[in-house]
Amino acid sequence: MKQTLAQKLIARSTGAAAIVGEVVTANVDLAMIHDSGGPRRVEPLLQEWGVGLWDTSKVVLISDHFVPGDTEEGARILTLTRQWAREKSVTFHDGEGICHVVLPEKGHLTPGMFVVGGDSHSPTGGAFGCYMFGVGATEMAGVLATGEIWVKVPGTILIEWTGRLNPGVVAKDMMLQVCGEIGMDGGQYQAIEYAGEAVRALSMQERMTMSNMAAELGGQVGLIAPDETTAAFLANAGAPEADWSDLHTDEGADLLAHHKFNASTLPPQVAAPHSPANAMPATEASSDVDVAYIGACTGAKYEDLAAAAAILKGQKIAPGVSIAVAPSSAQDQQRATNEGIMKIFEDAGARILPNACGICAGYGTDRLGADVTCISSTARNFKGRMGDPTSQVWLASPYTVAASAIAGRITDPREFL
Amino acid sequence: MPRIFLFGDNIDTDQMAPGQHMKGGIEALAAHCLEGVRSEFSSTVKRGDIVVGGKNFGVGSSREQAAEALKHLGVSCVIATSFAGIFYRNALNLGLPAMVASTLDGIEDGAEASIDQRAGTLITNGRTIALEPIPENIAPMLAAGGLVPFLKQRFQGAA
Numbered sequence: 153m154k155q156t157l158a159q160k161l162i163a164r165s166t167g168a169a170a171i172v173g174e175v176v177t178a179n180v181d182l183a184m185i186h187d188s189g190g191p192r193r194v195e196p197l198l199q200e201w202g203v204g205l206w207d208t209s210k211v212v213l214i215s216d217h218f219v220p221g222d223t224e225e226g227a228r229i230l231t232l233t234r235q236w237a238r239e240k241s242v243t244f245h246d247g248e249g250i251c252h253v254v255l256p257e258k259g260h261l262t263p264g265m266f267v268v269g270g271d272s273h274s275p276t277g278g279a280f281g282c283y284m285f286g287v288g289a290t291e292m293a294g295v296l297a298t299g300e301i302w303v304k305v306p307g308t309i310l311i312e313w314t315g316r317l318n319p320g321v322v323a324k325d326m327m328l329q330v331c332g333e334i335g336m337d338g339g340q341y342q343a344i345e346y347a348g349e350a351v352r353a354l355s356m357q358e359r360m361t362m363s364n365m366a367a368e369l370g371g372q373v374g375l376i377a378p379d380e381t382t383a384a385f386l387a388n389a390g391a392p393e394a395d396w397s398d399l400h401t402d403e404g405a406d407l408l409a410h411h412k413f414n415a416s417t418l419p420p421q422v423a424a425p426h427s428p429a430n431a432m433p434a435t436e437a438s439s440d441v442d443v444a445y446i447g448a449c450t451g452a453k454y455e456d457l458a459a460a461a462a463i464l465k466g467q468k469i470a471p472g473v474s475i476a477v478a479p480s481s482a483q484d485q486q487r488a489t490n491e492g493i494m495k496i497f498e499d500a501g502a503r504i505l506p507n508a509c510g511i512c513a514g515y516g517t518d519r520l521g522a523d524v525t526c527i528s529s530t531a532r533n534f535k536g537r538m539g540d541p542t543s544q545v546w547l548a549s550p551y552t553v554a555a556s557a558i559a560g561r562i563t564d565p566r567e568f569l
Numbered sequence: 570m571p572r573i574f575l576f577g578d579n580i581d582t583d584q585m586a587p588g589q590h591m592k593g594g595i596e597a598l599a600a601h602c603l604e605g606v607r608s609e610f611s612s613t614v615k616r617g618d619i620v621v622g623g624k625n626f627g628v629g630s631s632r633e634q635a636a637e638a639l640k641h642l643g644v645s646c647v648i649a650t651s652f653a654g655i656f657y658r659n660a661l662n663l664g665l666p667a668m669v670a671s672t673l674d675g676i677e678d679g680a681e682a683s684i685d686q687r688a689g690t691l692i693t694n695g696r697t698i699a700l701e702p703i704p705e706n707i708a709p710m711l712a713a714g715g716l717v718p719f720l721k722q723r724f725q726g727a728a
């Protein structure tokens with residue numbers, strides 16, 4: 153039988169063939185939780201059930217949503233999170249960056265794993281050939297207690313990108329276009345798989361951006377078949393070796409849908425407030441900007457920082473515009489520092505925020521004020537998410553965010569390349 | 570005998586758990602459940618009744634309260650020709666059976682009906698309509714009333 157990648161991954165976790173539409177019980181290889189949906193929410197349920205963790209070696213806890221704990225509530229939640237990590241002796245990355253970026257960076261993922269995350273952008277793990285999806289706190293507590301979760305074997309929606317991206321156009325632009333075309337429920341909670349020449353050519357951090365935004369399409373997972381690029385990244389991260397030779401969708405496997413896009417003709421995209429599906433070419437958008445934000449798991453990884461810096465180098469930010477940068481992880485920030493990238497941000501007058509969710513989550517003191525227009529490298533621009541309900545957020549690539557900061561209005565970054 | 574409440578396609582989570590009543594807790598949500606499509610729903614539905622929808626039932630947000638509101642009103646089962654994925658997950662985890670029917674032919678609003686979850690049948694107006702049976706591996710969770718009570722039984726029974 154010809155199988156999709158999603159079917160193969162689920163079959164690995166159950167030990168039996170995965171038939172689309174069947175409900176199966178999967179054995180979880182790894183559970184990832186963070187300070188917001190993690191200890192404070194799951195511990196009361198574990199106590200109600202009177203159990204501990206099913207396997208402390210398979211739980212990774214990461215603090216990111218309330219870091220740096222600059223509100224009373226945030227500080228309290230971080231204290232509770234740290235206490236829990238000590239009590240349970242789980243692997244804990246505290247203040248090292250945003251969960252979806254830290255997890256692979258620290259070598260926790262290998263192709264073929266079945267991973268459950270306590271966060272909606274958990275499909276990011278699909279970039280590494282893992283069946284990874286997000287659940288709420290109640291289900292996560294169930295996973296932590298049993299190491300099992302039920303899943304309905306999904307059909308696969310194949311998103312194929314032919315051609316090659318042009319300079320100044322990146323994975324974020326690809327995803328905004330897909331959001332615009334198929335909409336925020338186009339994923340139907342099925343498996344999304346990205347394929348094609350343009351996807352193969354992407355680096356791992358760029359692939360992570362694709363998988364990350366499967367959440368914006370409403371897919372359960374956002375898979376990319378592992379290849380040499382995946383293996384090289386993971387070897388560098390210190391992940392154990394894995395056999396990924398069979399981890400791809402077989403030629404001729406049944407698909408639910410097959411969408412084709414062309415990377416060669418794709419211009420930089422932006423999405424107007426208040427939905428990622430409001431995508432359009434940057435040249436068609438007309439709006440002034442007050443704040444430029446380079447942040448989030450989606451848009452502040454090392455390569456995102458490098459892209460923004462390439463535009464900002466030697467340029468001045470428009471008067472009245474402020475720029476903030478929250479590098480996705482400490483490791484990526486260190487590399488950017490070593491390469492002079494952070495210096496470019498400082499020279500441009502950027503505020504450098506902690507390696508955390510920052511304005512994207514809107515949980516700390518850094519939030520957008522009333523009537524502020526922000527252009528942001530994050531994944532979501534829902535009303536009020538990043539601050540005041542009257543704030544307006546445009547989504548864009550790090551290139552486009554940087555170019556718009558210089559021009560003071562939404563601008564196609566290719567003008568500055 | 571349970572009765573059928575028949576709805577159309579694309580019944581969304583906002584219809585079941587209206588945004589403006591989210592702050593009022595489950596009582597308030599249940600009182601306004603589906604009022605946009607059928608104003609008398611919450612006042613006429615009785616314990617054990619069955620909600621039937623067309624395709625894409627539960628589309629919209631991931632809010633669990635959509636399924637919770639139906640359960641709170643005593644709905645014993647939701648049947649549809651297809652479900653939105655997250656609603657389906659939430660419903661089963663909350664102990665509300667969600668079952669897929671290949672056709673709604675012969676299902677009439679207000680008619681009496683009975684369901685056999687294990688066998689996967691709905692009997693109404695003297696007809697038997699096939700449903701996809703509740704998967705064996707999650708039937709115990711549904712029988713226990715959802716994930717939380719199920720795990721409580723499992724761990725405290727074993728203790």
Ligand code: SF4
Nearest residue numbers: 273448449509512513
């Ligand atoms: S950076 Fe934003 S999208 Fe990413 S995990 Fe944090 S809150 Fe979610």
